[in-house]
Amino acid sequence: MKKRSVFAAFFLIGLGIIVGALLVSNFDVVGLGSAQNRVKLGSEKSPAPLSPELKAFNEAFANVSRETTPAVVSIIVTTKAKKNPGNEFFHFFPDFKFRMPDQEEQSQGAGSGVIVTKDGYIITNNHVVQDADDKGIKVTLSDTRTLSAKLIGTDPLTDVAVIKVDASDLPVAMLGNSDDVRVGQWVLAIGNPLGLNSTVTAGIVSYLGRNIGIIGDSYGVENFIQTDAAINPGNSGGALVNVGGEVIGINTAIASNNARYQGYGFAIPINLVRTVAEDLILHGKVRRGYIGVQISAVDETIAKANGLPKVEGVLVQSLVDGGAAEGAGVKEGDIILSVDQKNVNAPNELQSYVAGKHPGDNVALHIWRDGKFKDVEVKLKPRSDGKALASGDEGENADENEADAAGAAKSLNFDKLGFTVTKADSKTMQDRKVQSEVLVADVKQFSEAASRGLVPNDIVVEADKKPVSKLSDLDKIVKSKHGGDALMLRIKRTNGTNSFVAVEVPKD
Secondary structure, rough: HHHHHHHHHHHHHHHHHHHHHHHHOOOOOOOOOOOOOOOOOOOOEEEEEEEOHHHHHHHHHHHHHHHHHHHEEEEEEEEEEOOOOOOOOOOOOOOOOEEOOOEEEEEEEEEEEEEEEOOEEEEEEHHHHHEEEEEEEEEEOOOOOOOEHHHHHEEEEOOOOEEEOOOOOOOOEEEEEEOOOOOOOEEEEEOOHOOOOEEEEEEEEEEEEOOOOOOOOOOOOOEEEEEEOOOOOOOOOOOEEEEOOOOEEEEEEEOOOHHHHHEEEEEEEHHHHHHHHHHHHHHOOOOOOEEEEEEEOOHHHHHHHHHOOOOOEEEEEEEOOOOHHHHHHOOOOOOEEEEEEOOOHHHHHHHHHOOOOOOOOEEEEEEEOEEEEEEEEEEOOOOOOOOOOOOOOOOOOHHHHOOOOOOOOEEEEEEEEEEEEOOOOOOHHHHOOOOOOOOEEOOOOOOOHHHHOOOOOOOEEOOEEOOOOHHHHHHHHOOOOOOEEEEEEEEEEOOEEEEEEEEEOOOO
């Protein structure tokens, strides 16, 4: 037995030495040949090293994703089914919904939110949480905890809402300054699209101050940051973040013909979100100040008609009776160039800025009136519930003008401008509360007048800043213009509002 044990021990030792030698010599014990004869995968040459700039850029994206993602939550809302008849091309995100089994009257929607305080206040979109059932808002944190959330307040006019969960020491997002955002800057969109939690996509800011008409209220504030970072249903309420890790916007809507990502998304600027959220947290509602004007963009024709040196500002179309602007001396036809030394060249720029102010705040307007610059200080007022305001060559063919028995023209056809006027009857003038009989009878399709917004049944009350009461008054003013000149018409609409329409007299 001893000899057999000794022999077995020597055999095992010898076998170990042989196997070890084979391994050291890279001998292929399974008969496939030496390692040198195997198929080699991958290049033996190291790739070119990253430049310090590219490496830093790459690290910035990774760092932002790591640091910001924990502050972005998933939101599931149980709500009564409600069809959204919104714009067919522009879509709010949470149409990512499904029916509850055996409960046809209910549905669920998915969205995102951004934690802004350690004790659980979360910013999201109004359209994510609107019509939520009691206890119907559930929030899933980055650590996978699911908590019930309480609705603190909503603002449909900006599509901002605030909810709260009962928790402490939560990760909080850093809020940036959306006024510093520039077109072309890299951004990341962080949210929960299509049920894919904690998804990060990248793109650039492709436009600032975009108005897409999705809110559908004359008081609605749309001044979106446009981006091509991929965002989809479920991203609503999530964060749009710069490469410094600062939230610069809350993702809200997409441009799409199938309610899925097709290249463009829109985020509410964080400066506006911050103001609204603070009001909702402190007061449960938004205390918003209003100037009390209805405004429109200024283009080359309007600038020319008003003698404005360059195309800029917004035109005051009408004033709210008893509103802040009227009380401060702003007049219809003024062109607002800046507010608090901030240039405004689109209606939503002025609207968005003022939306961040409260009743009682003062704003300084720099305006253009009658060929001169003027400064006006306006003390903002709360919203008036009863008003919906935020927000040449001779062109006529004399041979076609009809005349009554007394020889006075009954209608005038300004052919080159593309519209015809006729005498309004006394009842129409009384109903519209005007002294002018100059009623627009027809507007030629695709004409200068049509493209500028003149429509039948408008009443012309002023032309070239001069009052108009008779057809001959307008005829005389139009005849004084030459090709290339612009003419500003002040009109009374059928709904009783005043508007300005600028038309350019075509050249021969």
